[in-house]
Amino acid sequence: MAAATKKTAGAKKKKGKAKETAGKEGIGDKAVEAAGRLLKHDPDSGVDGWKKGEPVPYLFLANVFENISETTKRLEIAEMLTNAFRTVIVSNPDDLLAAVYLASNTIAPQHEGIDLGIGDATLVKILAEATGRKESAIRADYKEQGDLGIVASMSRSTQKTMFAPPKLTMSGVLKEFRAIATTEGTKSVDAKKAKIKKLLVAARECEAGYIVRSLQGKLRIGLAQQTVNQALIHAVVLQSDAAAKAAKEGGNGAVADLLGRGADVLKQVFSECPSYDEIVPALLMEGGVDKLHSRCHFRPGVPVKPMLAKPTCGVSEVLQRFSDVEFTCEYKYDGERAQIHLLEDGTVKIFSRNQEDNTPKFPDVIRALPSYLKAGVKSVVIDGEAVAYDREQHKILPFQILSTRGRKNIDEADIKVNVCIYAFDCLYLNGETLLQKSLTERREAMYSAFKEVPDEFYFCTAKISRDVEELQVFLEDSIADNTEGLIVKTMDATYEPSKRSLNWLKLKKDYLEGCGDSLDLVPIGAFHGRGKRTGVYGAYLLACYDEESEELQSICKIGTGFSDEQLVELTEGLRPTVIEAPRSYFKYDANAMKCDVWFDPSQVWEVKAADLSISPVHQAGHGLVDPVKGIALRFPRFLRKRDDKNVEQATNSEQVADFYNAQATKQEFAGGDDDY
Known part of the structure; x- marks a missing residue:
């Protein structure tokens, strides 16, 4: 077992290092080859049937979509879209914004809540x-x-x-x-x-x-936002003087390096300012990529993508990570992530973890916010959790209670489920962004700007320590107080938007038994129910998301954890998404998993399992732990539907591999094995 674990960890470390190098410096073999192909392409060759300076025909982009639909190779898709964007830039750069929106299958920034969705x-x-x-x-x-x-x-x-x-x-x-x-x-x-x-x-x-x-709202060609962003930045960089200079002085490798650094810049900026309306024009200005961050940065009114915590297997893993540093433990509340923005003009906005505008859902919080503020606060952004709360009993209620609260056009007089805000971070205060400040400084800013109001607004319960042994006691306290567990953070950590950082570790009560954390998975297929389940789907094929290949990789078949009412509700919700055949980006065993119906990916479900195992059938994390096999969940059960997540925010394949490796390490320390 020890040898197997060491071998697995070594292989994963090697792959992780290669990915880090390619992502950070853009000089992997594939990146250099791709740069060479992109350099050979003449963007003027795409201008056909219209003159430069004229509006670019929609047919040009539709034909690009047609070509993309004929391949499943991510690099080919990215190169085709990159070259299309380059043609738009040389033809009519004012049309680049439209091209990016249409390719990403959106029409406005997500936080504006403008969707088509015609029935x-x-x-x-x-x-x-x-x-x-x-x-x-x-x-x-x-x-x-x-x-x-x-x-x-x-x-x-x-x-x-x-x-x-x-x-x-x-x-x-x-x-x-x-x-x-x-x-x-x-x-x-x-x-x-x-x-x-x-x-x-x-x-x-x-x-x-x-x-x-x-x-x-379904482009159906497997074009993820990650690929659109990559194509956008590559097109802008390749049409810049910097790319021509790099090609002349350093060849394909230098250009690949330039493309990689550009992708890193856009990824960071997009996590702080997720708006093509601002980013695309800024990229086309003089200075382009180099000045992008100074032109497009975090501010109140535009939600930053939230920082996320890395799941752990237990206290021992926290011990390994935080043994020599000062850390803080915060209660992990079972509610909805709430990023609350107060703008200079007094406007209040509340955003979900998915950048959805949840402002109409919380009229009571908006009305009461001034009473939570201290004097002198003109603009502020805090990160927190909105939790269902019993104000008579002064206690936190389960998430299921919160989920019954309406989502839109709520009249405060009709509210039956009260919420309490538990604030744990401050990202902006009086004109200054705090993202690059340490947690110590951000927490001081939060305390200086807000005051607690009983049963309505609290700072999260927290403890600062250097003694990891206190974790166990504090974890038990958190469970007794009706929370999910703890988030353990280093005090010197900056706020890293959209990253699942090692500076934040998640320690939930579930870690005391079985598989460490729940997983957020995507239903991609189903099997017709029989007996009592006739007329509904009786079981489902679930998948995790692989960020590198943009595949949905099967991880389990699930048929437990559903109430009769949930089976009906889920069936009715998924029937409109039924498709004739599985998507090209579904990775599954066609012989072992013959689903009765397939779905256009649209939902994310939270699932708990007893443990994870190497699987000859399922494809999750294929190649990350075993060279030829994937990972599967054993005895999975349905917990709830995650309306706050989209498909690309589902548990990814690397997280699945981390869960498996952490479980294997835990079993090795306990003298167990994973031979089942």
């Missing part, structure tokens, strides 16, 4: 009107194809028009999408239908298919 029934009706076909025929084709975008491409208009409509442009399509999403009022439905019909009538070749898919 299938509405699209079928509009498609019939725009093409002259019968609705019944459209629905029949949709059932057969499983993709309304394909049906739209097949249903090219048979209606004759006296004058050909103007050709669609990328900027024009984005403008119409935004107008459709923001149209309100008594006749808004008719107005939206008219705008969509206008787009479909003007569509040429494959354009209609991607217009419909965008309106559904």
Whole structure:
């Protein structure tokens, strides 16, 4: 067992080091080869059918999407999109913003809450009107194809028009999408239908298919935001004078290094300022990448991506990490992450961990916030947890209670579930960003800006120590106080947006038994229920997310932990996402996992398991622990649906490998083995 653990750790360390080198310096073999191919491409060659300076046709981008849909190789996808963005830059740089939004399948920054999400029934009706076909025929084709975008491409208009409509442009399509999403009022439905019909009538070749898919909110070509961001920064860097100089002086390796550093800069900036409206214009200004961080940085009103804690196997792992440093233990509250922003003009915004604007959900918190502030506070951002709270009994309530609270358009008089805010960090105060300050300084800023109000606003319960043995006692105290456990943090740590840092370790009560942490997984397929479960899905195939390959890798089949009501609710919620065949980026054993239905990935579920094991069937973390096998969960059970997470925020394959290795280490210290 010891030898196996050592071998596994060595292999993982080697792979991790290689990834670190490639990510940090951009000089891995594949990166150098890719840089060479990108340098050979002439972006002017993509300008076909329009003149430089003119709006870029939407058909250009639709054809790029078509080419991307024909491959599953991430590097090829990234290179195709990079070259497309480069063509836009040399042709009409003002259209780059539209190209990035359309490629990322969004129309505005996520925190603005502007989504299309047009229902299938509405699209079928509009498609019939725009093409002259019968609705019944459209629905029949949709059932057969499983993709309304394909049906739209097949249903090219048979209606004759006296004058050909103007050709669609990328900027024009984005403008119409935004107008459709923001149209309100008594006749808004008719107005939206008219705008969509206008787009479909003007569509040429494959354009209609991607217009419909965008309106559904499902581009269906496996293009993740991570790849879009990579293509964006690579395109900007390659079209800069710095790239030409690097190629001349250092060849492909120097260019690869430049691309890697650019990607690191954009990743950091996007985590602090997740807005293409600000980032894309800034990249096109003089100084581009070098001045990006000074032009686009964290400020109140725009949510920073939250820092995350790394799960641990138990107190022994914390001991290894924090034995020689001062650390703090904070209660881990079982609620919703709440990033509360007070702007200079007095506006209050509350954002979820997923940058969703949750302001309408907490009118009571917004009303009461001034009473939590000390004199002199003009602008501030705090990170905290909104927890369901019984103000009569003065105690924290389970998360399930909080989940029954409404999400939008809540009248404070109708609120039945009270919340208490537990603040644990301060990210901004009176015009100064604190992200690069130590936790000690950020905590002092929080204490200087806020005061506790019983049953409404508290600072998280915390203890500073250098004695790791106190952890066990404090962990037991946290459980007795109805929290999930502890977050252990180093006092000198800065706030690292979107990172799951070793400076924050998660120690939950679950670590006292079985598998250390729960996992957040994506349902990608299901099996029809039998017996008592007839009429609903009886079991599901779940997957973790691999950030490097952008794959969803199967990790378990789950059929336990569901109540009868949950089975009905989940079935009804997933049926609209059923697709004809598994996506090309699903990694699973086709012989062992023959699902009755497959899903377009849309939900994230929290799952607990007894432990993890090496699996000849499941593909999670394939190659990270075993060279040819993946990792599977044993005896998984459903806990809850995670509405606060999207698919790309599911537990990733490296985390799964970490769980397995931590479990193996724990068993080795205990004299156990993992031969099951």
